[in-house]
Amino acid sequence: MTIDETPADLVAADRVAGRLYTDPELFELEMTRIFERTWVWVAHESELPGPGTFKSTYVGRQPVIVTRDRKGVLRTLLNRCRHRGASVCEKPFGKANGFTCPYHAWSYGLDGALRGVPYPDGYEGVLERKDISLGRLRTESYGGMVFATFDEAAEPLEDFLGDVRGWIDRFMAQGGGFPIKVLGRHRFTFRGNWKIQLENTTDGYHFPIVHRSWMASVDAETADMMSFMTDPTAVTHDLGHGHSVMQMVPEHSDLAADDGTEPLQARFDHVVAELSTELDDAAVRRVVRAMHGTGFNLNLFPNVSMSAAFFRVLRPIAVDRTEIEHIAIGPDGPAALDVVNRERMRVHEHFQGPFGFGTPDDAEGWDRVQRGAQAAPGMPIMVNRGLAREKPSAEGWPTSHVTDETGMRAAYAQWKEMMGDD
Amino acid sequence: MTEALSLVPTTDARVARAIDLIWREADLLDRREYRAWDELYADDALYVIPIDRETDDFASVLNMVYDDTRMRRMRINRLTEGYAIAAVDAARTVRTVSRFVPLAVSDDEVTVRSAQILVAYKRDHHDLWAADVEHVVRLGADGDRIVRKVIRLVDSEAAVPAAGFLL
Ligand code: FES
Ligand SMILES: [Fe+2]
Numbered sequence: 001m002t003i004d005e006t007p008a009d010l011v012a013a014d015r016v017a018g019r020l021y022t023d024p025e026l027f028e029l030e031m032t033r034i035f036e037r038t039w040v041w042v043a044h045e046s047e048l049p050g051p052g053t054f055k056s057t058y059v060g061r062q063p064v065i066v067t068r069d070r071k072g073v074l075r076t077l078l079n080r081c082r083h084r085g086a087s088v089c090e091k092p093f094g095k096a097n098g099f100t101c102p103y104h105a106w107s108y109g110l111d112g113a114l115r116g117v118p119y120p121d122g123y124e125g126v127l128e129r130k131d132i133s134l135g136r137l138r139t140e141s142y143g144g145m146v147f148a149t150f151d152e153a154a155e156p157l158e159d160f161l162g163d164v165r166g167w168i169d170r171f172m173a174q175g176g177g178f179p180i181k182v183l184g185r186h187r188f189t190f191r192g193n194w195k196i197q198l199e200n201t202t203d204g205y206h207f208p209i210v211h212r213s214w215m216a217s218v219d220a221e222t223a224d225m226m227s228f229m230t231d232p233t234a235v236t237h238d239l240g241h242g243h244s245v246m247q248m249v250p251e252h253s254d255l256a257a258d259d260g261t262e263p264l265q266a267r268f269d270h271v272v273a274e275l276s277t278e279l280d281d282a283a284v285r286r287v288v289r290a291m292h293g294t295g296f297n298l299n300l301f302p303n304v305s306m307s308a309a310f311f312r313v314l315r316p317i318a319v320d321r322t323e324i325e326h327i328a329i330g331p332d333g334p335a336a337l338d339v340v341n342r343e344r345m346r347v348h349e350h351f352q353g354p355f356g357f358g359t360p361d362d363a364e365g366w367d368r369v370q371r372g373a374q375a376a377p378g379m380p381i382m383v384n385r386g387l388a389r390e391k392p393s394a395e396g397w398p399t400s401h402v403t404d405e406t407g408m409r410a411a412y413a414q415w416k417e418m419m420g421d422d
Numbered sequence: 423m424t425e426a427l428s429l430v431p432t433t434d435a436r437v438a439r440a441i442d443l444i445w446r447e448a449d450l451l452d453r454r455e456y457r458a459w460d461e462l463y464a465d466d467a468l469y470v471i472p473i474d475r476e477t478d479d480f481a482s483v484l485n486m487v488y489d490d491t492r493m494r495r496m497r498i499n500r501l502t503e504g505y506a507i508a509a510v511d512a513a514r515t516v517r518t519v520s521r522f523v524p525l526a527v528s529d530d531e532v533t534v535r536s537a538q539i540l541v542a543y544k545r546d547h548h549d550l551w552a553a554d555v556e557h558v559v560r561l562g563a564d565g566d567r568i569v570r571k572v573i574r575l576v577d578s579e580a581a582v583p584a585a586g587f588l589l
Pocket of ligand 1: 081082083084085086101102103104105106
């Protein structure tokens with residue numbers, strides 16, 4: 001940035017500066033002004049199934065532990081000892097009564113309270129144990145999605161989500177009447193800025209090009225389902241606060257609406273056969289029709305997308321390095337559903353993860369953006385596709401075709417707002 | 423009869439046949455000769471890169487790769503047909519496979535555990551992929567075939583780069 005340029009000057013309605021991907025100073029500002037201020041997704045409730053369960057993760061670059069305390073309350077704690085800074089937990093998931101620092105054995109409860117200090121006589125008159133706890137972040141959840149924020153004054157999560165809430169409800173309907181649970185996760189890194197990935201889950205335009213290899217490998221019905229390029233009913237809405245929803249398969253946006261005419265995909269015949277011995281026809285149809293998830297990607301600013309049948313979570317590591325998780329999900333119910341979840345994992349493996357038929361091609365595209373954007377950092381990245389055909393929907397959401405860049409414009413408008421105020 | 427772990431040396435003729443096959447496989451993969459590589463596999467073979475290093479019940483969990491012959495052939499198409507930009511611009515790889523330990527040896531089948539160190543080079547970066555590998559090789563008069571290969575990466579539960587090649 002030049003002396004009198006502010007970050008907000010780098011984003012216009014139809015373009016952003018290429019430096020948004022490459023400038024380390026901007027990255028530092030993003031960490032404090034976005035990731036340490038807004039609601040950041042940290043977990044799905046099924047990852048914390050009972051009292052004492054925990055998950056280690058990050059909010060921005062800061063390591064945290066999400067816990068469910070003895071009363072069942074979800075907490076997000078900084079993974080940093082109050083004595084001299086050691087991490088108190090290095091397990092990705094687990095169950096515990098609390099956390100004991102390995103260095104001098106200060107111990108903390110699941111709510112972060114300091115419980116014990118060895119050889120306490122040295123602290124007489126200098127430490128009041130009851131005043132000290134692991135750092136705590138505000139933690140709230142909606143529809144099973146758990147978020148945390150460093151900002152004590154942040155608006156309530158439900159206000160931050162706003163119109164997104166109805167779409168979360170629709171997304172969770174893919175359980176077919178059962179709750180949703182996490183089945184497993186793929187983790188991979190790419191050499192590029194986090195916003196390249198943020199853009200990608202609302203980028204319908206790249207799909208038939210980058211994913212031609214995946215399209216060529218799936219059955220005709222699945223390929224047909226993903227042929228939204230020229231479908232005028234496939235649209236993207238800007239939902240406000242940087243969030244957007246991209247409806248690739250509009251007939252599956254509201255899974256509860258089913259007139260019974262759509263045939264189930266033949267590739268799932270064996271699932272139907274096995275499931276029919278345990279569930280009635282209507283229940284089987286609900287679950288199998290939702291095998292590919294919902295028909296949309298719901299993109300939440302800044303770090304999570306609820307993408308068709310999985311969660312995509314991004315973690316910025318450095319200006320040019322990002323980690324992605326693709327979290328597979330499925331219905332949580334009787335053992336009869338195992339065949340459904342096995343099949344959902346096979347569908348997930350086919351596209352996602354470091355060896356999927358889709359993800360490595362995406363990652364190659366993103367690497368290339370990061371490399372190309374080194375040239376002419378002042379030259380804009382264009383996000384103007386469909387600007388002239390963007391219109392408000394009946395709900396008042398700016399709306400354009402699913403291949404347009406409406407969702408990216410939504411995210412950058414939020415970026416501009418958050419980066420602009422100090 | 424199956425002989426117990428560690429009693430059979432790697433110089434045993436049956437084990438040596440399996441190791442020969444494993445080295446030929448490593449060479450074909452580094453040279454990206456995927457169609458010739460496919461010839462080394464039996465029709466009922468499984469090729470797996472698990473996320474959970476401890477499990478053998480791959481069907482019930484999420485894996486990085488869980489390929490039967492149908493998926494393996496589709497993957498070979500993907501890696502060779504020229505549509506997949508990650509495969510077109512794949513990293514160059516060099517791997518060594520060693521530290522062979524025969525786990526089960528019979529006249530029909532040999533199970534061998536080994537260590538694989540692979541270096542992948544692409545655009546000024548070297549990535550290191552280290553793994554414990556397990557091969558089950560079926561010995562046959564018409565040629566030896568791999569019926570199972572499981573690649574357990576040391577960092578299978580961590581984030582790895584997205585790959586345009588095979589382990
Ligand atoms: S650093 Fe944790 S107890 Fe000393
Ligand atoms: Fe993609």
